[in-house]
Amino acid sequence: MIVRMQQGADTEAARSVAEHLRSRGFEVHLIASSGAPVIGVNGRQIPEDLGPTLCSLPGVADVLDSPRPYRLAAREARPSGTVVQVGNVRIGGPEPVIIAGPCTVESREQMLRAAEAVRAAGAVMLRGGAFKPRTSPYSFQGLGEEGLRLLAEAGAATGMPVVSEVMEPDQVELVAEYADVLQIGSRNMANFPLLKRVARVNRPVLLKRGFAATIEEWLLSAEYILAGGNDRVILCERGIRSFDPSTRFTLDLNAVPLIRQLSHLPIIVDPSHGTGRRDLVASMALAGIAAGAHGLIIEAVPDPDDALCDGPQSITPDTLASIAARARAIHSALTPELAVTA
Amino acid sequence: MIVRMQQGADTEAARSVAEHLRSRGFEVHLIASSGAPVIGVNGRQIPEDLGPTLCSLPGVADVLDSPRPYRLAAREARPSGTVVQVGNVRIGGPEPVIIAGPCTVESREQMLRAAEAVRAAGAVMLRGGAFKPRTSPYSFQGLGEEGLRLLAEAGAATGMPVVSEVMEPDQVELVAEYADVLQIGSRNMANFPLLKRVARVNRPVLLKRGFAATIEEWLLSAEYILAGGNDRVILCERGIRSFDPSTRFTLDLNAVPLIRQLSHLPIIVDPSHGTGRRDLVASMALAGIAAGAHGLIIEAVPDPDDALCDGPQSITPDTLASIAARARAIHSALTPELAVTA
Amino acid sequence: MIVRMQQGADTEAARSVAEHLRSRGFEVHLIASSGAPVIGVNGRQIPEDLGPTLCSLPGVADVLDSPRPYRLAAREARPSGTVVQVGNVRIGGPEPVIIAGPCTVESREQMLRAAEAVRAAGAVMLRGGAFKPRTSPYSFQGLGEEGLRLLAEAGAATGMPVVSEVMEPDQVELVAEYADVLQIGSRNMANFPLLKRVARVNRPVLLKRGFAATIEEWLLSAEYILAGGNDRVILCERGIRSFDPSTRFTLDLNAVPLIRQLSHLPIIVDPSHGTGRRDLVASMALAGIAAGAHGLIIEAVPDPDDALCDGPQSITPDTLASIAARARAIHSALTPELAVTA
Amino acid sequence: MIVRMQQGADTEAARSVAEHLRSRGFEVHLIASSGAPVIGVNGRQIPEDLGPTLCSLPGVADVLDSPRPYRLAAREARPSGTVVQVGNVRIGGPEPVIIAGPCTVESREQMLRAAEAVRAAGAVMLRGGAFKPRTSPYSFQGLGEEGLRLLAEAGAATGMPVVSEVMEPDQVELVAEYADVLQIGSRNMANFPLLKRVARVNRPVLLKRGFAATIEEWLLSAEYILAGGNDRVILCERGIRSFDPSTRFTLDLNAVPLIRQLSHLPIIVDPSHGTGRRDLVASMALAGIAAGAHGLIIEAVPDPDDALCDGPQSITPDTLASIAARARAIHSALTPELAVTA
Incomplete structure (x- = not known):
C-alpha cells in the first residue's frame, strides 16, 4: 500500500501519518521525492478500515492499494494513460x-x-x-x-x-x-x-x-x-x-x-x-x-x-x-x- | 549438397549417380520420396567440378549446394516463394x-x-x-x-x-x-x-x-x-x-x-x-x-x-x-x- | 485424484467404481494398463468423504490425492524410493x-x-x-x-x-x-x-x-x-x-x-x-x-x-x-x- | 591486443608506444589504471612483426594477444591461477x-x-x-x-x-x-x-x-x-x-x-x-x-x-x-x- 501526501504538505504531516502506521504495527518507508512525500507501507494484511482512516489524516492526498507490487505505474493509477x-x-x-x-x-x-x-x-x-x-x-x-x-x-x-x-x-x-x-x-x-x-x-x-x-x-x-x-x-x-x-x-x-x-x-x-x-x-x-x-x-x-x-x-x-x-x-x-x- | 533426379528418372539412374559419388569418396543417402528420387551427399568439401559433372549424368534434374544445412527449404530453391x-x-x-x-x-x-x-x-x-x-x-x-x-x-x-x-x-x-x-x-x-x-x-x-x-x-x-x-x-x-x-x-x-x-x-x-x-x-x-x-x-x-x-x-x-x-x-x-x- | 484397483480385480469392479464416480458428477478416465486398472478422476473439488467411500468399494486398492498434477510419480506414492x-x-x-x-x-x-x-x-x-x-x-x-x-x-x-x-x-x-x-x-x-x-x-x-x-x-x-x-x-x-x-x-x-x-x-x-x-x-x-x-x-x-x-x-x-x-x-x-x- | 607497461614506466613511455601504434593505423586506448599503464589496441588484423617491435620499445613489459576478447582475465595471462x-x-x-x-x-x-x-x-x-x-x-x-x-x-x-x-x-x-x-x-x-x-x-x-x-x-x-x-x-x-x-x-x-x-x-x-x-x-x-x-x-x-x-x-x-x-x-x-x- 502507498500513501501519497498532498503537494505542499509539510514533512510534519507525513511523519505523523508514518507514526500512525507504525503504531498499528506496519513497516513504513518514507520515499525520497522531489514532489510531495510518498509513504510505502509493507509487510502485513491491510485491515479494511485503514484506507479511510488514513485519508482522514491531515495532508493525505490519497491511498493506493493494488494486488500488484507496483502501484504508481499501474494502469489504475491513471486509467486515461500518460502523455x-x-x-x-x-x-x-x-x-x-x-x-x-x-x-x-x-x-x-x-x-x-x-x-x-x-x-x-x-x-x-x-x-x-x-x-x-x-x-x-x-x-x-x-x-x-x-x-x-x-x-x-x-x-x-x-x-x-x-x-x-x-x-x-x-x-x-x-x-x-x-x-x-x-x-x-x-x-x-x-x-x-x-x-x-x-x-x-x-x-x-x-x-x-x-x-x-x-x-x-x-x-x-x-x-x-x-x-x-x-x-x-x-x-x-x-x-x-x-x-x-x-x-x-x-x-x-x-x-x-x-x-x-x-x-x-x-x-x-x-x-x-x-x-x-x-x-x-x-x-x-x-x-x-x-x-x-x-x-x-x-x-x-x-x-x-x-x-x-x-x-x-x-x-x-x-x-x-x-x-x-x-x-x-x-x-x-x-x-x-x-x-x-x- | 543434394542431387534431385528428374521426374520419371528410373532408380537405375539414381543408383548410378550414387555410385559415382561413392567412388569419389562421398557419403551418399538415397532419400525415400514419393516423387522423383533425391540424393543427399555429405561429409566433405565439394570440389568445383562436381556440380557440372553430376548435371551431365543421365536423369539428373539439378544439383543444389548451400552454406546452410537445409537446401530444399532454402529461399534459393524457389526464389519466387511457394503458394x-x-x-x-x-x-x-x-x-x-x-x-x-x-x-x-x-x-x-x-x-x-x-x-x-x-x-x-x-x-x-x-x-x-x-x-x-x-x-x-x-x-x-x-x-x-x-x-x-x-x-x-x-x-x-x-x-x-x-x-x-x-x-x-x-x-x-x-x-x-x-x-x-x-x-x-x-x-x-x-x-x-x-x-x-x-x-x-x-x-x-x-x-x-x-x-x-x-x-x-x-x-x-x-x-x-x-x-x-x-x-x-x-x-x-x-x-x-x-x-x-x-x-x-x-x-x-x-x-x-x-x-x-x-x-x-x-x-x-x-x-x-x-x-x-x-x-x-x-x-x-x-x-x-x-x-x-x-x-x-x-x-x-x-x-x-x-x-x-x-x-x-x-x-x-x-x-x-x-x-x-x-x-x-x-x-x-x-x-x-x-x-x-x- | 486417482484410484488404483487391486491386482487381479476384475474389470467389472473397476467399471462399478467408475459408475459411482460418474453418478456423483466426476469425469472419469479408465487408464489402459497392463497391471491392475487405474482410474483417473478429474475436474472438480473432491469432497472429504469421497476417499473413504471409494476405499470401501470392492476391488479398490487405494486412492491417491495430491496437490500436484502427477500422482503415481510423486514421492508420496512410494516414499522409500524406487529401485x-x-x-x-x-x-x-x-x-x-x-x-x-x-x-x-x-x-x-x-x-x-x-x-x-x-x-x-x-x-x-x-x-x-x-x-x-x-x-x-x-x-x-x-x-x-x-x-x-x-x-x-x-x-x-x-x-x-x-x-x-x-x-x-x-x-x-x-x-x-x-x-x-x-x-x-x-x-x-x-x-x-x-x-x-x-x-x-x-x-x-x-x-x-x-x-x-x-x-x-x-x-x-x-x-x-x-x-x-x-x-x-x-x-x-x-x-x-x-x-x-x-x-x-x-x-x-x-x-x-x-x-x-x-x-x-x-x-x-x-x-x-x-x-x-x-x-x-x-x-x-x-x-x-x-x-x-x-x-x-x-x-x-x-x-x-x-x-x-x-x-x-x-x-x-x-x-x-x-x-x-x-x-x-x-x-x-x-x-x-x-x-x-x- | 593489449600492451602492458612495466611497473614504474613513466607516462612518456606509454605515450610513445601509443604514438607508434597510431602511426601504424591502430586505434589505441590508454586504460586508466592504478598500477602500470595498459594500452588496448583495436580494430585491425595484427601483423606478425608488431609484437616483437613493441616489446623492444622502452618501458613495455609484455604484449598479449588472444583469440578471445578478454586478455588479462584469460587463463594464458597467468597459467598457474590466481590466489x-x-x-x-x-x-x-x-x-x-x-x-x-x-x-x-x-x-x-x-x-x-x-x-x-x-x-x-x-x-x-x-x-x-x-x-x-x-x-x-x-x-x-x-x-x-x-x-x-x-x-x-x-x-x-x-x-x-x-x-x-x-x-x-x-x-x-x-x-x-x-x-x-x-x-x-x-x-x-x-x-x-x-x-x-x-x-x-x-x-x-x-x-x-x-x-x-x-x-x-x-x-x-x-x-x-x-x-x-x-x-x-x-x-x-x-x-x-x-x-x-x-x-x-x-x-x-x-x-x-x-x-x-x-x-x-x-x-x-x-x-x-x-x-x-x-x-x-x-x-x-x-x-x-x-x-x-x-x-x-x-x-x-x-x-x-x-x-x-x-x-x-x-x-x-x-x-x-x-x-x-x-x-x-x-x-x-x-x-x-x-x-x-x-
Missing part, C-alpha cells in the same frame, strides 16, 4: 512518434548530416550516444560531454529534442544539461541508485527493459522513478535474451499489449537493438506499431556501413521514410481501438 | 488467410455453430483438434476419429477446408482421410518418424515451430518433409518458451521476417497458443500480419468460457471479425513490399 | 551406477572394443544408438535393427545389460527384443503415443528430460508410463536450452535434488549431451553425483576422434575410469544422507 | 573456503550471533548486506553505513574478514572503509562505471555473474577491473534465469569448469541465490565443490524463519556444518586433479 510531452513532441498520444539517429555521436559533421537526414525521413526526436555502455573495456566508450554538445547542437539545428543515455548517478546532471530526455539502457534497468537519481531531475526518462527482466520487474523499475517524484517515464521494449543465435536479441512484442493493459505509461519499441540486424528492422518496427506501440526508436544514418559502432543494425534514411509512411497507415488501420469483447 | 493451395484457399499468395475454430472438437453441434460463426467472421479454413497432445495423462485426449468426422462435416457444411493435428505415424492415413491439411504440433516438430510419414501422403502439412527450436532446426524439420517428397509445407510460429511468467509462451514474431528471408515456404502465426491469453490475441495477430505473415490461425468459438480446453485463449467471433478487417487494412499498408535498401 | 533392477544392476539403490558406450553403433568391432573398454573402466551397463534422431535428414540415421543386434551381442559378450533409444511406437517391440532398457530421447519426452506404447512392454524405460521441459512436465511424462502400467522408469537429466553459446546445452543439476524431493523415481545424469563438450564431462559427472544422482550415462569410446557422430563429446576409457573412482569416493562422502534441518 | 588473499583466507588455493552469514544486516545482536554461529560451523569469511538492491522501491533497502559498521564489528569479534555489496560508484570508498572484499551483485555485473571505480581501490572484488550474462560477458566485466589496475577478482556463479518456475534461478554449474579453463581467476558458487530454496542449498553446494569451485558463499543464520529478507533460502548453522564437512571430503576425492586426457 509525455517533450518540446512539441507528445509520446503516448494519438500519433506514433519516431525517434532516430546514430548509435553513437562520432563527429559534428556526422551528427548534423544524420539529424537532417532522419528529420527529412519523418523522425521527430534525435538519438545519439555520448556515454556508451560497452561490454569490452577496449571498445570505444563514447565522446562524453563533447558528444552531448554535438548532439544538442544537431538537435537545435533541426528543431528536434534529443535523447541520450546516462550510465551513472553522477552523470545525471551533466546529461540533463544537454539532453531533453534521459535514457536508461537495458543493462541499467535495475541500477537502483541511478533510477533514484533520474527521479529527481526535471527531465523525462526513457526506460529500456532489461534484456532478462520480467514485465513486473520492469514496471517496478519505473515505480522507483515515479515514487521518487518524476512521473514522465517512457518505457521501451528492446529485445530479450533467448536461445536462438539467428538474432542478437529477440524483440518481445508481447510486451506492448501487456504494458498497455498493466500500466498507464507510454511504450515504444526499439527494433534496432531488439534484433541486431538491419534486414529485420522495418518488419519489426511495423509489427511494433500494429501491436499498439506509441512510437519507435531506430538507428538510422546516411552511411550505415561507415559507422564505428553497431553499423550492422543501422538503416538508411530511405528505409526510415518507408517505415514512417507505413507506420502511419498501419496506425490508422487500428483506429478506433479494437474493443476486445472476449 | 500452398488447399481447395480454393491459397496460403503464401498476395492475401493473408485466416484459419479459425475451436481448440478441440467436442460435439456435432459445437462444431457446426463454431464453423458458421468463424466463417461469417472472415475465416477461410476451419481448425479443430481430434487427437490432442496433453501434458497430463488424466486430461481429455480428444474424440479421435469421431472428432475428425465431425470436423470434416462442419467444414463441408460451411465450404471450408479443415486442418487437424496428427500425433503419430500410424495416424497419418486416418487423419488424411478427413483433413485437408495435416498439422504437426509444437511438441512433435522433431518427431522425425512422423515427419517422414507425412512426407508420403498427398496432403499439405502445417508445421508448427517447436517451442524451443531454433529457426535452423525448424527449417531442417521442414526439410525432412520436402526431401521425403511433399513440398506443400506451411510453417507456423506459435510461441517460444521464455523466462517471463506473464504469458504461457512468448510469440516470436522475429521468426516471420527471418523465415521470409531464409525460405520460400509460407509462414503463418498462431497468437492463441503463442500467448495463451485471449486479451493479447488481437494485438499479436495484427502485429504478425505487419511483420509479413501470410496468415493467422486463431482459436475462436461462440462461447469461449464454456470450452472444455484452452478456453482462456479463445476469442469471440466479433473479435475475430475485427481482426480480419484490420488485418486486411494493415496488409494493404504493406503493399508494395518494402524494399530494404540497407 | 529399478536390470539384470543384476540396481538403479536407485545405494550405489551409483555408470552406463557408458558410444553415441551410435557403427560396426561389430567398434561395439565389442567399446564394450570391453567401458566395462574395464567401471561401467555396468552399455549404451549405443541404433535408431538416431537427427536434426538433418541428410545425417546418418543409425544402423537400425542391425545396430541393435550388434549392441546386444556386445552386451552379452561383456556381461552388461544394454540400453538403446526407441523413436516411434511401432519400433517399441523391435527394440525391446534386443535392449534391456528402452530410452526415450529428449525430443520425444512429450511424444505421448510413444510413452503410452512403452508403458505396455515389460522393459524399464530411461526417460530423458525434454531440453525445454519443466520439472513438472517431465514428471507428467513419467506419469503417462506409470499410469499405463509400467512402473520401472529411470529419469535422466541431459541439459536444458539456455542463452550461452559456450555449451550446446546447460546441464541443469538443480533437477537432481528437486526430483529426489518430488518423486520416488531414480534420477541419473548425462554430462555428455548435457554439455556437448568432452572437456566438461568429468567435472559435471562428479557434480551430478554430489548433487545426489543415482548414476551417470556417459559417451565413452576407445578413439573419440574417430567417431562418426558426437565425437566431440566422447571421452576415453581412462577418463571414464577416473570418473568412476572419484564418483565412488564422492558418494561415500555423502553418506549418511544429509539431514536438511532447515 | 586472492584476504586476511589469512586464501581463495583460489588448495582448500575450498566457505563464506557465510545473513542476507542483510539487521541489528548488532543479529550480526554477532550469526557471525559466531557460522564461524563455529566452518565459515572463514562473513557476509552481510548493508546496501541492498531491491526490485521494489517499497522494500527494505538496508541499513547503509550503520549496517557496514555492525558487519565489520561482527567480523572483528569473530576474527573473520567481511564482504559486502557496493551498488554505485560513490559508495565504493565508503564500503571499502569497512569491508575487506567488495561485492558486485548480479544486477550490476554490467555497471561499467562501478567496475571502473572498484578497479581503483585496494580491495579484492567478488564479481557475481549477471543472471543473463554469457561466460564471455562475465569475463569481460572482470577484464574492466583487471585493466583498471585491480587484479584481485573472485568470480561467483549465482544462477541464471531460465524457464522453469520450480526455482527462482537455475544455478549453472557448467560455469565452474568453463571458468577454470578460460580464466586464472578463482571461482566460487552461491547456492542460496542460485536456487532461492533452502532445501536445495546443501546438494547444490556440494555439487559446486565437485565441479571444481574454490569456495561457497551461503546464507546461513541461527533462525532462518525470522529473517526480514530472503529467509526462504537461508539455512541453519547445523546444515552449514554438514556442508562444510562433506565439502572437505569431496574436495579430497578430487585430488590430485583429474587429468582430462580426452
Whole structure:
C-alpha cells in the first residue's frame, strides 16, 4: 500500500501519518521525492478500515492499494494513460512518434548530416550516444560531454529534442544539461541508485527493459522513478535474451499489449537493438506499431556501413521514410481501438 | 549438397549417380520420396567440378549446394516463394488467410455453430483438434476419429477446408482421410518418424515451430518433409518458451521476417497458443500480419468460457471479425513490399 | 485424484467404481494398463468423504490425492524410493551406477572394443544408438535393427545389460527384443503415443528430460508410463536450452535434488549431451553425483576422434575410469544422507 | 591486443608506444589504471612483426594477444591461477573456503550471533548486506553505513574478514572503509562505471555473474577491473534465469569448469541465490565443490524463519556444518586433479 501526501504538505504531516502506521504495527518507508512525500507501507494484511482512516489524516492526498507490487505505474493509477510531452513532441498520444539517429555521436559533421537526414525521413526526436555502455573495456566508450554538445547542437539545428543515455548517478546532471530526455539502457534497468537519481531531475526518462527482466520487474523499475517524484517515464521494449543465435536479441512484442493493459505509461519499441540486424528492422518496427506501440526508436544514418559502432543494425534514411509512411497507415488501420469483447 | 533426379528418372539412374559419388569418396543417402528420387551427399568439401559433372549424368534434374544445412527449404530453391493451395484457399499468395475454430472438437453441434460463426467472421479454413497432445495423462485426449468426422462435416457444411493435428505415424492415413491439411504440433516438430510419414501422403502439412527450436532446426524439420517428397509445407510460429511468467509462451514474431528471408515456404502465426491469453490475441495477430505473415490461425468459438480446453485463449467471433478487417487494412499498408535498401 | 484397483480385480469392479464416480458428477478416465486398472478422476473439488467411500468399494486398492498434477510419480506414492533392477544392476539403490558406450553403433568391432573398454573402466551397463534422431535428414540415421543386434551381442559378450533409444511406437517391440532398457530421447519426452506404447512392454524405460521441459512436465511424462502400467522408469537429466553459446546445452543439476524431493523415481545424469563438450564431462559427472544422482550415462569410446557422430563429446576409457573412482569416493562422502534441518 | 607497461614506466613511455601504434593505423586506448599503464589496441588484423617491435620499445613489459576478447582475465595471462588473499583466507588455493552469514544486516545482536554461529560451523569469511538492491522501491533497502559498521564489528569479534555489496560508484570508498572484499551483485555485473571505480581501490572484488550474462560477458566485466589496475577478482556463479518456475534461478554449474579453463581467476558458487530454496542449498553446494569451485558463499543464520529478507533460502548453522564437512571430503576425492586426457 502507498500513501501519497498532498503537494505542499509539510514533512510534519507525513511523519505523523508514518507514526500512525507504525503504531498499528506496519513497516513504513518514507520515499525520497522531489514532489510531495510518498509513504510505502509493507509487510502485513491491510485491515479494511485503514484506507479511510488514513485519508482522514491531515495532508493525505490519497491511498493506493493494488494486488500488484507496483502501484504508481499501474494502469489504475491513471486509467486515461500518460502523455509525455517533450518540446512539441507528445509520446503516448494519438500519433506514433519516431525517434532516430546514430548509435553513437562520432563527429559534428556526422551528427548534423544524420539529424537532417532522419528529420527529412519523418523522425521527430534525435538519438545519439555520448556515454556508451560497452561490454569490452577496449571498445570505444563514447565522446562524453563533447558528444552531448554535438548532439544538442544537431538537435537545435533541426528543431528536434534529443535523447541520450546516462550510465551513472553522477552523470545525471551533466546529461540533463544537454539532453531533453534521459535514457536508461537495458543493462541499467535495475541500477537502483541511478533510477533514484533520474527521479529527481526535471527531465523525462526513457526506460529500456532489461534484456532478462520480467514485465513486473520492469514496471517496478519505473515505480522507483515515479515514487521518487518524476512521473514522465517512457518505457521501451528492446529485445530479450533467448536461445536462438539467428538474432542478437529477440524483440518481445508481447510486451506492448501487456504494458498497455498493466500500466498507464507510454511504450515504444526499439527494433534496432531488439534484433541486431538491419534486414529485420522495418518488419519489426511495423509489427511494433500494429501491436499498439506509441512510437519507435531506430538507428538510422546516411552511411550505415561507415559507422564505428553497431553499423550492422543501422538503416538508411530511405528505409526510415518507408517505415514512417507505413507506420502511419498501419496506425490508422487500428483506429478506433479494437474493443476486445472476449 | 543434394542431387534431385528428374521426374520419371528410373532408380537405375539414381543408383548410378550414387555410385559415382561413392567412388569419389562421398557419403551418399538415397532419400525415400514419393516423387522423383533425391540424393543427399555429405561429409566433405565439394570440389568445383562436381556440380557440372553430376548435371551431365543421365536423369539428373539439378544439383543444389548451400552454406546452410537445409537446401530444399532454402529461399534459393524457389526464389519466387511457394503458394500452398488447399481447395480454393491459397496460403503464401498476395492475401493473408485466416484459419479459425475451436481448440478441440467436442460435439456435432459445437462444431457446426463454431464453423458458421468463424466463417461469417472472415475465416477461410476451419481448425479443430481430434487427437490432442496433453501434458497430463488424466486430461481429455480428444474424440479421435469421431472428432475428425465431425470436423470434416462442419467444414463441408460451411465450404471450408479443415486442418487437424496428427500425433503419430500410424495416424497419418486416418487423419488424411478427413483433413485437408495435416498439422504437426509444437511438441512433435522433431518427431522425425512422423515427419517422414507425412512426407508420403498427398496432403499439405502445417508445421508448427517447436517451442524451443531454433529457426535452423525448424527449417531442417521442414526439410525432412520436402526431401521425403511433399513440398506443400506451411510453417507456423506459435510461441517460444521464455523466462517471463506473464504469458504461457512468448510469440516470436522475429521468426516471420527471418523465415521470409531464409525460405520460400509460407509462414503463418498462431497468437492463441503463442500467448495463451485471449486479451493479447488481437494485438499479436495484427502485429504478425505487419511483420509479413501470410496468415493467422486463431482459436475462436461462440462461447469461449464454456470450452472444455484452452478456453482462456479463445476469442469471440466479433473479435475475430475485427481482426480480419484490420488485418486486411494493415496488409494493404504493406503493399508494395518494402524494399530494404540497407 | 486417482484410484488404483487391486491386482487381479476384475474389470467389472473397476467399471462399478467408475459408475459411482460418474453418478456423483466426476469425469472419469479408465487408464489402459497392463497391471491392475487405474482410474483417473478429474475436474472438480473432491469432497472429504469421497476417499473413504471409494476405499470401501470392492476391488479398490487405494486412492491417491495430491496437490500436484502427477500422482503415481510423486514421492508420496512410494516414499522409500524406487529401485529399478536390470539384470543384476540396481538403479536407485545405494550405489551409483555408470552406463557408458558410444553415441551410435557403427560396426561389430567398434561395439565389442567399446564394450570391453567401458566395462574395464567401471561401467555396468552399455549404451549405443541404433535408431538416431537427427536434426538433418541428410545425417546418418543409425544402423537400425542391425545396430541393435550388434549392441546386444556386445552386451552379452561383456556381461552388461544394454540400453538403446526407441523413436516411434511401432519400433517399441523391435527394440525391446534386443535392449534391456528402452530410452526415450529428449525430443520425444512429450511424444505421448510413444510413452503410452512403452508403458505396455515389460522393459524399464530411461526417460530423458525434454531440453525445454519443466520439472513438472517431465514428471507428467513419467506419469503417462506409470499410469499405463509400467512402473520401472529411470529419469535422466541431459541439459536444458539456455542463452550461452559456450555449451550446446546447460546441464541443469538443480533437477537432481528437486526430483529426489518430488518423486520416488531414480534420477541419473548425462554430462555428455548435457554439455556437448568432452572437456566438461568429468567435472559435471562428479557434480551430478554430489548433487545426489543415482548414476551417470556417459559417451565413452576407445578413439573419440574417430567417431562418426558426437565425437566431440566422447571421452576415453581412462577418463571414464577416473570418473568412476572419484564418483565412488564422492558418494561415500555423502553418506549418511544429509539431514536438511532447515 | 593489449600492451602492458612495466611497473614504474613513466607516462612518456606509454605515450610513445601509443604514438607508434597510431602511426601504424591502430586505434589505441590508454586504460586508466592504478598500477602500470595498459594500452588496448583495436580494430585491425595484427601483423606478425608488431609484437616483437613493441616489446623492444622502452618501458613495455609484455604484449598479449588472444583469440578471445578478454586478455588479462584469460587463463594464458597467468597459467598457474590466481590466489586472492584476504586476511589469512586464501581463495583460489588448495582448500575450498566457505563464506557465510545473513542476507542483510539487521541489528548488532543479529550480526554477532550469526557471525559466531557460522564461524563455529566452518565459515572463514562473513557476509552481510548493508546496501541492498531491491526490485521494489517499497522494500527494505538496508541499513547503509550503520549496517557496514555492525558487519565489520561482527567480523572483528569473530576474527573473520567481511564482504559486502557496493551498488554505485560513490559508495565504493565508503564500503571499502569497512569491508575487506567488495561485492558486485548480479544486477550490476554490467555497471561499467562501478567496475571502473572498484578497479581503483585496494580491495579484492567478488564479481557475481549477471543472471543473463554469457561466460564471455562475465569475463569481460572482470577484464574492466583487471585493466583498471585491480587484479584481485573472485568470480561467483549465482544462477541464471531460465524457464522453469520450480526455482527462482537455475544455478549453472557448467560455469565452474568453463571458468577454470578460460580464466586464472578463482571461482566460487552461491547456492542460496542460485536456487532461492533452502532445501536445495546443501546438494547444490556440494555439487559446486565437485565441479571444481574454490569456495561457497551461503546464507546461513541461527533462525532462518525470522529473517526480514530472503529467509526462504537461508539455512541453519547445523546444515552449514554438514556442508562444510562433506565439502572437505569431496574436495579430497578430487585430488590430485583429474587429468582430462580426452
